[in-house]
Amino acid sequence: MESHKIHSIQSDACEKRIVTACSDGVVRIFDNTAELGQPPSLDLIQELQTQYGVCTKAVFVNDGEIIVSAYFSGKIAIWKRENGSYSLATTRDVFTGTIYDLDILYTINVIKIYCACSDGVLRVLDLAGGYNFNQNEIVAHRFGITCVYSSKSIVLTGGLDNSVVLWRNENDLKEEIRFRDHKGVVRDVEVCPDNVSGFLCFASCGEDGLVNIYTKVESNYNKQSIDIGEPVYSLSWSRTGFSLSVGYGDNNFKCFIPGSDGEFTEVELSKCGE
Numbered sequence: 001m002e003s004h005k006i007h008s009i010q011s012d013a014c015e016k017r018i019v020t021a022c023s024d025g026v027v028r029i030f031d032n033t034a035e036l037g038q039p040p041s042l043d044l045i046q047e048l049q050t051q052y053g054v055c056t057k058a059v060f061v062n063d064g065e066i067i068v069s070a071y072f073s074g075k076i077a078i079w080k081r082e083n084g085s086y087s088l089a090t091t092r093d094v095f096t097g098t099i100y101d102l103d104i105l106y107t108i109n110v111i112k113i114y115c116a117c118s119d120g121v122l123r124v125l126d127l128a129g130g131y132n133f134n135q136n137e138i139v140a141h142r143f144g145i146t147c148v149y150s151s152k153s154i155v156l157t158g159g160l161d162n163s164v165v166l167w168r169n170e171n172d173l174k175e176e177i178r179f180r181d182h183k184g185v186v187r188d189v190e191v192c193p194d195n196v197s198g199f200l201c202f203a204s205c206g207e208d209g210l211v212n213i214y215t216k217v218e219s220n221y222n223k224q225s226i227d228i229g230e231p232v233y234s235l236s237w238s239r240t241g242f243s244l245s246v247g248y249g250d251n252n253f254k255c256f257i258p259g260s261d262g263e264f265t266e267v268e269l270s271k272c273g274e
Contacts, residue, residue, distance in 0.1 A: 158186030
């Protein structure tokens with residue numbers, strides 16, 4: 001069996017189906033047949049292929065009814081599920097460079113696609129009925145944008161210029177604050193899910209080995225920096241926002257939870273079933 005680098009992996013809301021974006025340009029969809037609490041058991045059910053080159057990101061939309069995939073060639077593809085399988089619905093040439101990352105904000109009538117592009121421009125595509133696109137562009141970083149996160153109220157971007165930007169997602173994106181706390185390329189940005197305290201908390205990570213966790217208190221942002229000691233590439237909050245998982249180095253990961261003082265500390269991990 002051939003092996004290819006996985007650039008992104010995402011599960012659906014029920015964690016029963018997984019989509020991956022791979023270096024051979026193929027979007028692969030798996031069923032997770034494992035019982036709750038057991039290690040994943042994945043069965044490949046479909047491969048989605050284009051001629052667009054390396055696939056950099058693939059995400060589920062609307063409970064898995066749609067998949068949006070992005071490519072090194074600057075294109076995106078929209079796949080729609082019909083009769084249990086996915087077929088290509090439409091494509092879009094976003095620009096002539098590379099899309100490093102994308103994120104989706106879905107409402108009943110519109111899919112909003114945020115494309116993190118290699119020229120430092122955040123391209124926002126509104127996809128309405130009939131697969132009609134409306135595209136807007138925002139200059140976000142001096143060099144390329146490496147990662148993007150979107151929600152109804154805010155958007156986060158990280159870049160090759162080592163900065164993280166928080167944008168207010170109003171009628172138009174408005175830059176609220178730019179953080180320059182990394183000394184290397186920013187590789188991921190993630191916002192903590194809504195929590196009972198109601199405060200804004202988000203994290204960034206980078207090739208400098210730092211994980212920076214920001215918490216908004218009134219009009220200020222408090223920062224906690226954790227030095228992992230190796231380049232950090234990915235972040236993932238638990239669904240409740242209680243824990244933060246960090247992927248770093250050569251397929252290593254750690255998990256952090258807040259203590260009574262609000263500071264995040266590492267917790268020991270064990271394999272499922274132990």
